[in-house]
Amino acid sequence: GAVVSQHPSWVICKSGTSVKIECRSLDFQATTMFWYRQFPKQSLMLMATSNEGSKATYEQGVEKDKFLINHASLTLSTLTVTSAHPEDSSFYICSASVGMISQETQYFGPGTRLLVL
Amino acid sequence: GENVEQHPSTLSVQEGDSAVIKCTYSDSASNYFPWYKQELGKRPQLIIDIRSNVGEKKDQRIAVTLNKTAKHFSLHITETQPEDSAVYFCAATRNQAGTALIFGKGTTLSVSS
Numbered sequence: 001g002a003v004v005s006q007h008p009s010w011v012i013c014k015s016g017t018s019v020k021i022e023c024r025s026l027d028f029q030a031t032t033m034f035w036y037r038q039f040p041k042q043s044l045m046l047m048a049t050s051n052e053g054s055k056a057t058y059e060q061g062v063e064k065d066k067f068l069i070n071h072a073s074l075t076l077s078t079l080t081v082t083s084a085h086p087e088d089s090s091f092y093i094c095s096a097s098v099g100m101i102s103q104e105t106q107y108f109g110p111g112t113r114l115l116v117l
Numbered sequence: 118g119e120n121v122e123q124h125p126s127t128l129s130v131q132e133g134d135s136a137v138i139k140c141t142y143s144d145s146a147s148n149y150f151p152w153y154k155q156e157l158g159k160r161p162q163l164i165i166d167i168r169s170n171v172g173e174k175k176d177q178r179i180a181v182t183l184n185k186t187a188k189h190f191s192l193h194i195t196e197t198q199p200e201d202s203a204v205y206f207c208a209a210t211r212n213q214a215g216t217a218l219i220f221g222k223g224t225t226l227s228v229s230s
Binding site: 032034042043044045046049093095097102103104105106107108109110111113 | 148149151153158159160161162163166168206216217218219220221222223
């Protein structure tokens with residue numbers, strides 16, 4: 001159980017285009033999902049907390065108009081990188097919380113590697 | 118803000134030796150401390166975790182200890198094997214955002230045979 005998928009696994013796009021990344025919980029419902037970004041040889045940096053049916057909570061320094069998050073159902077959250085630029089090239093990973101309140105465990109998706117040319 | 122410090126950044130051991138990675142956290146409200154193993158290009162995999170009401174937890178060759186007073190926790194791997202080579206991340210919850218995790222910078226563990 002507790003399988004999280006992401007699509008696509010990698011994407012190459014031209015500067016100025018928008019890219020949508022999907023995160024799905026396959027065998028459970030996730031009220032809360034998280035989006036992280038990881039640059040090469042660095043740690044995971046929390047970008048935003050995605051709550052089903054409400055607006056996402058963004059971390060300081062993360063532009064909400066550039067990184068659009070939608071959590072329309074209990075099994076799907078999407079991250080759209082709008083007007084992508086080369087500096088947005090990174091490994092984007094989502095995670096989902098499983099379990100009862102105060103006993104949650106976080107499981108990660110396989111990640112999406114974005115390269116902006 | 119919340120911060121998780123992790124040491125060392127790199128660790129090289131001989132097969133069969135033990136490896137210890139240490140983390141400290143700043144948010145006294147943190148109550149969940151997972152450890153993840155990440156192989157190159159892959160997702161972080163949860164290997165062990167501990168909650169604030171427990172001081173130690175063990176799973177075969179892996180153990181985690183927690184000292185809430187000192188706000189530090191450690192990962193212990195015994196009888197290391199080459200397949201243990203990876204990057205290990207500690208993390209701590211940030212209660213203001215539910216189970217949002219703040220990660221340490223990671224430790225690159227190399228086990229040579």
